[in-house]
Amino acid sequence: MFDFLQDYDLAGAVWTTVQLAVLSAVGSLIWGTMLAAMRVGPVPLMRAFGTAYVNIVRNIPLTVIILFASLGLNQTLGVTLGAGGDFKTINFRLAVLGLILYTSSFVCEALRSGINTVPVGQAEAARALGLGFGQVLRLVVLPQAFRSSVIPLANVLIALIKNTTVAAAIGVAETALLMKEMIENEAQLLLIAAVIALVFVVLTLPTGLILGWVGKKVAVKR
Numbered sequence: 547m548f549d550f551l552q553d554y555d556l557a558g559a560v561w562t563t564v565q566l567a568v569l570s571a572v573g574s575l576i577w578g579t580m581l582a583a584m585r586v587g588p589v590p591l592m593r594a595f596g597t598a599y600v601n602i603v604r605n606i607p608l609t610v611i612i613l614f615a616s617l618g619l620n621q622t623l624g625v626t627l628g629a630g631g632d633f634k635t636i637n638f639r640l641a642v643l644g645l646i647l648y649t650s651s652f653v654c655e656a657l658r659s660g661i662n663t664v665p666v667g668q669a670e671a672a673r674a675l676g677l678g679f680g681q682v683l684r685l686v687v688l689p690q691a692f693r694s695s696v697i698p699l700a701n702v703l704i705a706l707i708k709n710t711t712v713a714a715a716i717g718v719a720e721t722a723l724l725m726k727e728m729i730e731n732e733a734q735l736l737l738i739a740a741v742i743a744l745v746f747v748v749l750t751l752p753t754g755l756i757l758g759w760v761g762k763k764v765a766v767k768r
Contacts (some may be wrong), residue, residue, distance in 0.1 A: 550732050551741070556630045559724040560745055565750070566638070566710040566720060570645035577646060578653025578689070584716070585654065586661055586687075588679055601716070602653055605650040608644070608712050615644040616716040634719070641713035645706065660695030661687055693764045700757030703748045721745055 584596030605613075619625040620636055627639040664687050672682040711722035725742045729735060 550728070550734060551596055554724060554728055555722065556721075556741075556745075559719060559721045561579070562638070562705070562718065562720040562746075563710050564749070566641060566645065566713055566718070567703075567707045569642045570649060570706055570710070573642065573646035574649035574651075574653050574702075574706065575699075578650035579657060581650060581654035582657040582661065582691075583683055587657055592606075600651045600654050602652075603648060604655075606648075608648050608709055609715055611648050612641060612644040612712050612715055615640040619643075634717075637716045637718050641710075641716060641718045645709065645713070649702060649706050649709070652705070655700065656695050656698035656702055657688075659698060660691035662691045663694045690766050691758075696761035696764060697758060700754055700761065704754055707749050707753070709747060744754075755760050 579598060581596045584592040585600070587593055587596075617635060620640055625640075626645065668686055669682050669689075672686045677685070710720055713720050714723035714726065717723070721742055725738060728738045730735050732738060
C-alpha cells in the first residue's frame, strides 16, 4: 500500500519543514520581542512603528509575503541573502525571512498580552530604584511576560509549522511541495493526503502538549 513512498524523499521533505519551522520560530521570537518592546516603549515614533507593523503585516496573506520575498526581493532587487547563485538555498532563506516577518507580528501580540499581566506597581518600583526602561523591561517585565505567554506562543508555533506549507509557492522542497508532486504522479490521493496529514500531526501535537505542560509549570501565580 505504501510502496509508492519509496520513490520519494519524504524524510528529506519533512526535515526541510522542520528546518523552516525552527529557523523561523527563532527569528520570529527575536523580532517579535523587539516589536513588543517598541509597542510598550516610551518613544512615540517606535511605538507607532511597532503598532503599524503589527496591524499591517498580520492582515496581509502569508502567500503574498512569501511571493514578494521571492519575486520582489530576489528577482527584482537581486537579494540573495548570501546564497550566491544556489536557487534552492535562496528560496529557502527567503521563505524563512517571509515566515519571520509574518509570524513575528503574532509573537509580538502574544508577548504584549503577557506584558499586560505584569502588575504596573512592579515596573514603577523598579523605576523608583533608578532602573531605566530597558533594564525594567529586561529584568522585571519580560521574564514574567514570557512565563505568562508560553501557551499563546505555543499556538503561534503550531500555526507556524502549518504555515511552512506556503513555502511550496516559491519552490522550497518541503512537505507540501512533495505532496503536490506525489498527487501528480500517483493515483493514491486519499492515502497521500493521510500520510502528509499524519506528518503534521506528529510535528504539531507533541509540540502543543509539551509546551502546554511547560506553560502550566512556569505560569506566574497571581
